[in-house]
Amino acid sequence: MMNPNLVSHKDLADVLSFVNDCVVLPPGEVTNNLASRIGSLLPVDGIAAVVAEMGSDGDVHKTHVVNINYPAEWIDIYERCGYAEVDPVVQKHFSTFALQKWSDTFAAATSCTHRSFLEEARRFGLVSGITAGIRDVNKTRASLFSFCGAEIEKDPRHLTILKYIVPHLHEIFYKAAGVENSPRPEVSFREKDVLKWVKYGKTNWEIGQILMISERTVKFHLKNLAVKFNAHGRSHIVAVALSRGIIDF
Known part of the structure; x- marks a missing residue:
């Protein structure tokens, strides 16, 4: 969940407004207005997204x-030249699914093929940015979101905001792509109680104290919810629960 020590009250309000839109608005409306909405949260010059189907391998x-x-010219060149096969950011993302700063990944990309790709990317000003995404627990679906901008890497609050909104983007883009969700899972009353407090940003220990159960039991419920929702991490669990109407915003 979001670290309140790294973001302002305005950041929190803007993020909550964005998440609310992800929950209540049609997916197409969210994606069509994404540039302006993300632009109000982060200093981005460009956004691209990928939703992928993964094999068991x-x-x-x-x-x-x-x-x-x-x-548009860069996207055309990227697809014609098959740059997805040599793009170091994409390669790293689909092997680790960790949030990455482009500058760190580019610095480690030293092969001739990588250098040629990076020279072409620089021609379009694509030299600084952040890429993040999610792979579902059953490893059959994955997402990638790239945010280009000269300033986005510099402030830790930008990373905090992205860590929170990316799970909601993952859900909304799969809906927009027409990917069917599995049937809505059955969730127990206790699991809903845990979900509610996770949504409010409480730690496992705090939830245990509130519900008068052990921290180990809280972890057990979250593990079950992750499997039921095919979700990766606390924020993704909450994003799925909100998008499926299991808990209220």
Whole structure:
């Protein structure tokens, strides 16, 4: 959940407003207005998204690319040249699914193929940014979101905001792509209680104290919810619960 020590009250209000839109608005309306909405939260110049189907071997079998506002010429060159096979950010993302700063990844990319790709990317001003995304627990679906901007890497609050909103983007883009969700899972009253307090940003220990159960029991419920929701991490669990109407915003 969001660290209140790294974000302002305005950041919190803007993020909550964005999450509310992800929950209540049609997916297409959210994605169509994404550039302006994310632009109000973060200093971004371009956004691109990928939703992917993964095989049991861990390889990406099928992708759906959504260009929000990257240069159209760059997207055309990227696809024609098969740059997804050599892009170090994409390669790292689909092996680790960890949030990454482009500058760190580019600094470690030293092969001739990588250097050629980076020179072409620089021609379009794509030299600084952050990429994040999620792979579902059953490893059949994955997402990638790239946010380009000269300033986005510099402030830790930007990373905090992205860690919170990316799970909601993951859910909304799969809906927009027409990917069917599994049937709504059955959730116990106790699991809903745990979900409510996770949504409010409480730690496992705090939830245990509130509900008068052990921290180990809280972890047990969260593990079950992750499996039921095919979700990765606390924020993703909450994003799924909100998007499926299991808990209220």
